[in-house]
Amino acid sequence: MELKPIKQSFSVQYDYQLHFTKDLFHKGNTLFLDIIEDYKDYEAVKLFFVVDKGVAENHPQLLSKISSFCGLHSNHLNFTQSLIIDGGEQSKNHAAYIDLVLKGINENAICRHSFVVVIGGGAVIDMVGYAAAIAHRGVKLIRIPTTVLSQNDSAVGVKNSVNIFNKKNFLGTFAPPYAIINDSDFLDTLEQRDWIAGIAEAIKVALIKDKDFFEYIAKNAEALKERQLEAMQYVIYKCAEMHMHHISQGGDPFESGSSRPLDFGHWAAHKLEFMTNYNLRHGEAVAKGIALDVTYAQLIGLITKEELTTIVDVMRTIGFDLSLPLNSDMEVEQLLAGIEEFREHLGGQLTITLISGLGKKHDVHEIDIKIMKQAIEKLNHQMAIK
Template structure:
C-alpha cells in the first residue's frame, strides 16, 4: 500500500501594541495595571521583572517604585522578583545572563500565563526575549525599552537573539512581545552617545522609505543633538511606526526571504561591532555602516555626490563620528568579510540594500569589492581630516 503525504496548513494571528507614556510606575499612572488586567481581569498575574543594571544605576528608586506599584494594584499584579543583569552588548556574548533569567523564571514559577517584564536597552531586551521565548516554549513578554535605539527600533520588532560563534545574533527566535511600552522619562538620563546613536535607525528607515521624514531629521539635526525632547519623541514615534508597518505589511515578518531592507547599513555595522569588541554602540556602528553604503552607492552611480554630501552632513551635524575603525589592508579585508557573513546569516542569495535616491531603496545582489575598498578609503580619508 502506498501512503500519500499528509499536508497541513494553518495561520496564526499575532497582535501586539506599542504604548507611549511617562512615569510608567507612578502610582497615578494606570497604563501598566490596565494592560495586565485586560489580559486576565479576575485574578492577579505573576510578574518577573528583569532590569538592566545601567537603568538601575540611573534610577536607584525604580525597584521600590515597581514593588509599590504592584502592591497598590495587587488585585491584578502579583510581583515575584526583580533580577538585575549587565547592560550593553556584552550581555549577549555568554550564557551567564540567559541562565540567570531562566533560573528566575523557573524559581518564580513563571508560566505561559505569567509575564516577564524586561526594562533596559536593546541588548538586554534581545537577551531576555530569547530566554522568555525558550522557557516553556514561550512565556509572555512585555518590553520596556529605555534607550532611543530600543524605543524606535530593536524593541518594536518580533526578534530576540544572543551572539555566538563570534557572530552577532547567531542564536535567536521570532517571538512577538505581548506589548511594548515606551516611557520617555528613561531617555532623560541617557549618556549623550546613547541619545545620539539611536537616531541612526531613524535615518536608516527614512533613507529607504520616506524622503520627507529624512528631511525632518535634517531640519532638526541640531535640536536632536541638543536633546530637545519634542523632535526626539517625534523621531522615535515615526521610526517605530515605520518599522512596525514594515513588519506587518512587508509580507515577510519572520524573514523567510533574502531581502532585509531594515538591515540597510547593517552588514558593516555588525562586523565593526565585533571588530571593536563591541566598544561601538550598535547605533554608532549603524551610522558608520550607512555612511559606507551610501558612499559605495555614489561610487557606482546610484546616488549623486550632492545627495551623498547631504546625508553625511546631516549625520555629522547630529554628532556621529563617521570614520571607520579600520586602517590596515588586513583590517579592511576583515571588514569586507562581513558581506559574506551577512549572506550566511540571511541565507540564500546575497541581498544588500542600498539607495538610489533619498527615500528610495535599491537592492543589489553583488558587491564590487574593489569599489567597496575604495569607499572605505574615501570615507576614512574624509573624516580622518576632520
C-alpha cells in the same frame, strides 16, 4: 495501499501594541495595570521583572516604585522578583546571563500565563526576550525599552537574539512581545552618545522609505543633537511606526526570504561591533555602515555627490563620528568578510540594501569588492579632512 503525503497549512494571528507614557510606575499612571487587566482581569497575574543594571543605577527609585505599584494593585499584579542584569552587549555574549533569567523564570514558577517584564537597553531586551521565548516554548514578554535605539527600533520588532561563535545574533527567535511600553522618562539620563546613537536607525528607515522623514531629521539635526525632547519623541514615534508597519505589511515578518531592507547599513555595522569588541554602540556602528554604503552607492552611480554630501552632513551635524576604525589592510579584509557573513546569516542569495535616492530603497545582489575598498578609503579620507 499507497500512503500519500499528508499536507496541512495554518496561520497564526499575532497582535501587540506599542504604548507611550511618562513615569510608568507612578501610582496615578494606570497604563501598566490596564495592559495586564486586558490580558486577565479575574485573578492576579504573576510578574517577573528583569532590569538593566545601568537603568537601576540611574533611576534609584525604580525598583521600589515597581514593587510598590504592584503592591497597590495586588489583586491584579503578583510581583515575584526584580532581577538586575548587567547591560550592554556583554549581556548577549555570555550564556551565564541567559541562565540567570531562565533560573528566575523557573524559581518564580513563571508559566505561559505569566509575564516576564524586561526594562533596559536593546541588548538586555534581546537577551531576555530570547530566554523568555525558549522557556516553556515561550512565556509572555513585556518590553520596556530605555534607550532611543531600543524605543524606536530594536524593541519594537519580533526578534530576540544573543551572540555566539563571534557572530552577532547567531542564536535567536521570532517571538512577538505581548506589548512594548516607551517611557520618555528613561531618556533623561542617557549619555550623549546613547542619545545620539539611536537616531541612526531613524536615518536608516527614512533613507530607504520616506524622503519627507529624512528631511525632518535634517531640518532638526541641531535640535536632536541638543536633546530637544519634542524633536526626539517625533523621531522615535515615526521610526517605530515605520518599523512596525514594515513587519506587518512587508509580507515577510519572519524573514523567510533573502531581502532584509531594515538592515540597511548593517552588514558593516555588525562586523565593526565585533571588531571593536563591542566598544562601538550598535547605533554608532550603524551610522558608519550607512555612511559606507551610501559612499559605495555614489561610486557606482546610484546616488549623486550632492545626495551623499547631504546624508553625511546630516549625520555629522547630529554628532556621529563616521570614520571607520581600520588600521591595516588586514582589518579592511576582516571588515569585508562581513558581507559573506551577512549573506550566511539570512541564507539564500546575497541581498544588500542600498539606496538610489533619498527615500528610495535599491537592492543589489553582488558587491564589487574593489569599489567597496575605494568607498572605505574615500569615507575615511573625507572624515580626516573635515
